Amino acid sequence: MNHLLDKESVGEIIGNLVVNIPSLLVHQEGKVLFGLFENSPDTDGIVVFDGGNLTGLIMRNHFYKEMAKQFGFAVYMGRPIAMLMDTEPLIVDYYTEMSKVGIMAMDRAKNNLYDHVLVTKDNTYVGAVGISPLLSELSRKSEEKVGILKSQNEALKKANEQEIALTKTILEKNLLLEKKSNAVKNLLDNAGQGFLSFGKNYMIEEEYSVECEKIIGRPLHKVNYLDLVSRLYDQEKASIQQLAFKRYFESTSKIKDEAYLSLLPNECVIGEKTIQLDYKPIEFLSEKKLMVVLTDISEKVSLERSMEEERQNQRLIVKALTNSGDINNMFDELQELLETGIPLILDNSPSDDEAFNEIFRQIHTFKGDFGQFCLYNSSKNLHVLEEQLQQLKERGQRSSQAVTELFAGVKTEEILSKDKELILNVLGQNYLQQNEKLNIAKDTVLELQTVIRKFCPEDQCRAILPYVNKLKSKNIKTILHQYQDYVRYICERLAKPVPNFLVYGDDIWIEKENYDKLFKSSVHLFRNICDHGIEHPEERAELNKGENGNITCRITNDSNNNSILIEISDDGRGIDPAVIKMKALDSGLMAEEELINLSDDDAVNLIFAQGLTTKSKVDSLSGRGIGMTAVKEATEQLKGSIGLKTYPGIGTSYLITVPII
Amino acid sequence: MAKILIVDDSLIVRMNLRKILTESGHEVVAEASNGEEACQKYAETKPELVTLDITMPKMDGIEALSTICQEDKKANVIMISALGQEAKILEALDKGAKQYIIKPFKNHEVLEKIDTVLKDIV
The missing domain is CATH 3.30.450.20 (PAS domain)
Structure with missing residues (x-):
């Protein structure tokens, strides 16, 4: 706005519009004035002086109006112009504001509204300003002003628009931001x-x-x-x-x-x-x-759970496929126990307590056996039954009547139904009859062998029979693999993480029947490894060993000696000869003097001796001190041998050598 | 690379840690198998960092930690702990330990934790 004020102050005064107009003296006659107006048509008015003093103004339109009156011309032509002049014209100072002059001029009486305005400077006449130029100048100025205002307005408008645009942008940005944060929130939500x-x-x-x-x-x-x-x-x-x-x-x-x-x-x-x-x-x-x-993560967890269930089912099916005989036997045996065995035990035991304990033990054993063959559902149901027996015991109700009542409500089919259903769904309804078929197949093999022996010459017999034998033989690896589930079962009961189980080495096909005792007693060896060898997870962590233990079985075909080497190793705590010596002393196995002179190697081999257990507490898993002896006896019956090597903190290896029969 | 004192009652853990640390360029200045020995070795060797087992005979890791931190306010101690010792770990952190490692540990985890503690000093 300031630049507008500056511009206004310059050229805004009336002085700038001043022009010279003709002047006459007060005593001059009318005819002089008449001549002046007639000869100079642009002159609209004259000033009148009396000596040096400004005394009046005579405007053209006013003069001719007077002349037009009756006798006007005759009267004024020869008389002084003072009679015609306006003695009170508007006189303003040179520096008066133009617009102010405009207002003053317009304030005059109607008949001299358009008269010139006279201008003085330091009280001296300097000229006159016509109304027409004043008005046009004033209107030009105001136009200019309007223009400036207009442009100012434009500028303001523009600024305003910019501001609006800016505001809009901000608003949009805010919206966008809000949208974005909403999007983020949405995403988060x-x-x-x-x-x-x-x-x-x-x-x-x-x-x-x-x-x-x-x-x-x-x-x-x-x-x-x-x-x-x-x-x-x-x-x-x-x-x-x-x-x-x-x-x-x-x-x-x-x-x-x-x-x-x-x-x-x-x-x-x-x-x-x-x-x-x-x-x-x-x-x-x-x-x-x-x-x-x-x-x-519920879904993930339940998925994992159902995957585990699926894995269990798969294991069950694999087990069922490879051990149909054993599984069918177990089904039959459980049925026999529940239907006829229980009353038999109750009738033939010396006391109710003994009968109770025997039944408890048998149910417990079945529970374990079913678990071993991955029949987890049956195992779970037997566990429930075991718990019920435990409750009877705790309540002191071990009478044969209480037991009979409990078992009256137990149906073999109910215990086995889920696992049976799983097996039958996958393997077909014939599964439960497979045992019979297998027996026939086995007999057929024997029959075939007899026939071959009978009708073939001896040299041909020797060539053919091994192949026929293979029909009923099994790979040692396959047999040893079966312990993996047993190891899992044992470790779960001991609350130890399930060890990794690896079987590797040569493929040797044997007739399992010949080694039955060895493989049955090997259960004790694996039990020993799980119970005594593999440490509890905290202990393993302390030693910075992996949480899960490792059990490996290596099979080697020693064809030079026609024998098989089975090396079963764990990465557990090893066997401490000092502990074995102490136990040997405790169990009266050897005298103190003998033990002092016993080498560490010989000491650790005492675990195969009858009556030694390194566990202070006897439980259902181990501790009776008969397990390892059974393995030793089985190998010796096969004219084989068993030994061990142990490294404290690192692990133990059991080496079984048996001839190929 | 730093001068490190390994404290653990298990020979296997000490061997393990020594291998991990030396292979990545650290210098194992001493080993100790109990708390008392740890304090003594700390005073002798002035290591830049200590890995300190919690459960040990004679003097346990917590006690050793207190002694070490009393002697040297700027001691950098990383506790080595078995699973389920959270309360002990908190106690150790209160008493000046900078970090902790749970057994069984992974090699890279040990090195990463040592690195973050050492970087924090600079």
């Missing part, structure tokens, strides 16, 4: 993961994602996170969690933050959901906070 955060007062902040509510099943605003999660764990875990949170918020070291956060439990169960919790450190306005990412 629909990620299947919940996000929430809290500070050191543990109050969950408002901006948690919707999924959190879905996962946790309640609104979370202003909920105390610590209270929320503490209830999900046992007291010890909850107090560790609480301390770890506290320390995190107190800590000033990023490394320690990490350490504290990693100590927090990272999984919880809410209702039927399994939730994974990931903690991320965040800082907001230099205040330490924690972001929690909640992921519902």
